[in-house]
Amino acid sequence: MAKKKADPASVALNRELLRSMLLQRRFEERCAEAYALGKIGGFCHLYIGQEAVSTGTLSMLRPDDYVITTYRDHGQALARGLSARSIMAELFGRSDGCARGKGGSMHLFDKAHNFLGGHGIVGGHIPIATGVGFAIKYRGGDQCIVCFFGEAAINNGAFHEAANMAALWKLPVIYIIENNRYGMGTAIERASSIHDIYERAGSYDMARDVVDGQDVFAVRDVVGRAVERARTQGTPTLLEVRTYRFMGHSMSDAVSGTYRTKAELDQYLKRDPIMLLRQRMQDAGEISEDEMAALDAELKALVQDAWDFADASPELPLEALYEDVLVDTTSDAADAAAR
Amino acid sequence: MAIMTYRDALNAALREELRRDDRVFLMGEEVAVYQGAYKVSKGLLQEFGEMRIVDTPITELGFAGVGVGAAMVGLRPIIEFMTWNFALLALDQIVNAAAKMLYMSGGQYNMPIVFRGPNGAALQLGAQHSQAWESWLAHIPGLKVVAPGTPADAKGLLKAAIRDDNPVMVLEGEMLYNVKGEVPDSSDFVIPLGKAEVKRAGTDASIITYGKMVNIALQAAEVLAKDGVQVEVLDLRTLRPMDVPAIVATVMKTNRAVVLEEGWEVCGMGAQVVDYIQRECFDSLDAPIVRVHQADTPMPYTKSLEKAAKPDLAKTVSALRAVCYLD
Numbered sequence: 001m002a003k004k005k006a007d008p009a010s011v012a013l014n015r016e017l018l019r020s021m022l023l024q025r026r027f028e029e030r031c032a033e034a035y036a037l038g039k040i041g042g043f044c045h046l047y048i049g050q051e052a053v054s055t056g057t058l059s060m061l062r063p064d065d066y067v068i069t070t071y072r073d074h075g076q077a078l079a080r081g082l083s084a085r086s087i088m089a090e091l092f093g094r095s096d097g098c099a100r101g102k103g104g105s106m107h108l109f110d111k112a113h114n115f116l117g118g119h120g121i122v123g124g125h126i127p128i129a130t131g132v133g134f135a136i137k138y139r140g141g142d143q144c145i146v147c148f149f150g151e152a153a154i155n156n157g158a159f160h161e162a163a164n165m166a167a168l169w170k171l172p173v174i175y176i177i178e179n180n181r182y183g184m185g186t187a188i189e190r191a192s193s194i195h196d197i198y199e200r201a202g203s204y205d206m207a208r209d210v211v212d213g214q215d216v217f218a219v220r221d222v223v224g225r226a227v228e229r230a231r232t233q234g235t236p237t238l239l240e241v242r243t244y245r246f247m248g249h250s251m252s253d254a255v256s257g258t259y260r261t262k263a264e265l266d267q268y269l270k271r272d273p274i275m276l277l278r279q280r281m282q283d284a285g286e287i288s289e290d291e292m293a294a295l296d297a298e299l300k301a302l303v304q305d306a307w308d309f310a311d312a313s314p315e316l317p318l319e320a321l322y323e324d325v326l327v328d329t330t331s332d333a334a335d336a337a338a339r
Numbered sequence: 340m341a342i343m344t345y346r347d348a349l350n351a352a353l354r355e356e357l358r359r360d361d362r363v364f365l366m367g368e369e370v371a372v373y374q375g376a377y378k379v380s381k382g383l384l385q386e387f388g389e390m391r392i393v394d395t396p397i398t399e400l401g402f403a404g405v406g407v408g409a410a411m412v413g414l415r416p417i418i419e420f421m422t423w424n425f426a427l428l429a430l431d432q433i434v435n436a437a438a439k440m441l442y443m444s445g446g447q448y449n450m451p452i453v454f455r456g457p458n459g460a461a462l463q464l465g466a467q468h469s470q471a472w473e474s475w476l477a478h479i480p481g482l483k484v485v486a487p488g489t490p491a492d493a494k495g496l497l498k499a500a501i502r503d504d505n506p507v508m509v510l511e512g513e514m515l516y517n518v519k520g521e522v523p524d525s526s527d528f529v530i531p532l533g534k535a536e537v538k539r540a541g542t543d544a545s546i547i548t549y550g551k552m553v554n555i556a557l558q559a560a561e562v563l564a565k566d567g568v569q570v571e572v573l574d575l576r577t578l579r580p581m582d583v584p585a586i587v588a589t590v591m592k593t594n595r596a597v598v599l600e601e602g603w604e605v606c607g608m609g610a611q612v613v614d615y616i617q618r619e620c621f622d623s624l625d626a627p628i629v630r631v632h633q634a635d636t637p638m639p640y641t642k643s644l645e646k647a648a649k650p651d652l653a654k655t656v657s658a659l660r661a662v663c664y665l666d
Contacts, residue, residue: 099447101445103443107444109444111448117448119436121431124431124436126404127408128436129408130404130408131405131407131410131411133408136412137390138409161398161400164401165395325442325481326481326483327449330503331360331362
């Protein structure tokens with residue numbers, strides 16, 4: 001694919017993919033810095049190392065599709081097109097954040113992008129994704145929903161209940177397991193009775209596949225087939241995307257040394273998804289060193305702008321404490337009748 | 340007005356709202372082909388079809404989450420729990436998802452969803468099937484909680500719950516489903532959430548209660564009337580948000596209060612009602628408030644022990660006599 005030097009559309013696409021992944025990387029490097037400075041509080045889970053999963057997956061969706069994810073959500077939010085400004089402001093807890101600063105790192109939401117949230121309870125959002133699939137079928141649309149979760153969530157009852165219903169009712173849901181090998185510090189081999197976890201879909205007669213999550217094109221390929229299946233047949237897919245988290249589970253977790261070795265980490269670092277894509281594009285003559293440097297500079301500036309924007313944004317006033325607990329509306333008759 | 344059972348009143352509310360708004364659907368165990376474990380959804384599958392009256396596997400966590408997801412993108416689910424006992428498996432979806440989605444999304448995703456089903460004890464169903472969960476649910480900001488005690492309230496409150504753009508918990512009662520009463524026929528009959536109702540006016544003492552206990556309160560008031568004591572019965576109807584002005588008004592009028600609930604004492608609904616009274620009516624009380632509630636034990640199967648565990652007419656009468664210093 002990347003070898004097609006002459007195809008400008010392909011080159012443009014590859015640059016978009018690279019840009020999306022590199023933006024996530026540069027953004028999160030600054031998140032770590034902001035966390036150390038106390039500008040980001042609470043929990044902060046970095047996605048570094050997994051960028052080919054978010055970019056590869058979300059580059060296959062339409063704007064009217066839906067996305068739902070876990071608390072490790074910065075990368076997917078960026079890949080979905082939420083602005084770096086609105087995400088950084090959210091991480092800083094400011095009123096210009098995508099959830100007005102009330103959600104924080106783990107709870108990014110943006111209705112305009114059908115980004116249905118980062119969710120903090122492992123497995124809890126998987127049935128919600130099934131419900132969105134139900135709503136799509138209920139309305140007769142051809143959209144799909146992509147639901148990201150880690151490999152540790154596959155052992156959770158919520159996954160099995162949700163997967164069974166999606167297969168039983170034929171719902172257009174694409175469940176993406178981001179298998180980064182560790183549920184916090186517990187290796188998959190210590191948590192799951194089987195290790196080819198995409199095979200769990202067999203219990204529900206659901207389409208399934210496994211793919212190298214460091215290769216953005218491979219991810220796009222399997223996701224593309226799943227999206228096609230969802231749109232044309234309305235049926236679900238379980239995809240196991242094998243990837244690796246280059247950072248600790250959260251900011252308080254050492255990168256290596258407790259539950260994984262430095263040697264293991266170093267092995268995976270050789271398969272940095274951004275490096276792999278960049279190498280491929282350079283080999284194919286699709287991007288020069290200068291262009292690469294220019295792209296990097298542009299993205300660093302973009303992230304700096306997001307930082308400055310977030311820093312300047314005010315926190316909500318104290319009165320906002322009680323806002324958005326409930327809405328004070330009901331479905332009025334005219335609204336109901338119009339449907 | 341028609342005389343109908345509490346069950347039929349709920350059925351009418353569901354039917355009318357399903358007709359009114361095609362975003363509304365009913366989902367739960369046995370709601371469709373079986374016509375409802377308690378027949379509340381009788382005939383709905385036949386009228387509305389299997390996309391809108393949906394049988395689920397036995398997966399409370401799963402189908403509660405399906406409701407949450409559907410509500411996030413604009414449908415208006417009614418999720419039936421065969422009983423609220425089983426809803427414990429779904430608490431993550433109710434508490435962590437439905438109740439907080441609006442807040443943690445900064446106001447972007449409201450949750451027009453109803454969770455409903457029978458709550459509290461029936462007869463000799465044992466410890467796991469005989470529990471009143473209202474204080475658990477009413478504890479949570481972001482939820483509304485209603486507990487209708489009459490057929491008319493069942494219809495009016497369920498319809499209001501379905502039209503509300505927030506998550507509303509509707510606590511019904513297995514022992515109430517066959518109770519008959521007058522119910523307005525109008526398909527626009529809706530009872531506003533958050534409004535208590537004086538079910539019987541009186542001047543000498545107040546019983547503050549809700550749900551299944553309303554009938555016991557009315558019977559107790561009848562008993563006290565024979566002694567010339569006029570008891571006012573305040574039916575809260577909605578437990579969150581609670582109608583505090585109505586509580587204050589009745590206590591300021593009678594100066595004596597009994598708080599009657601089906602569930603356990605510790606951290607129960609009655610504790611909250613008593614707190615509102617001591618805050619607002621401290622100088623108006625002529626007697627300490629008395630609470631009537633379930634014994635502080637799991638529910639026994641043993642018939643005599645179960646009777647001893649439950650709040651009932653005799654205990655309620657005794658509490659009223661105590662606040663009136665009659666004994």
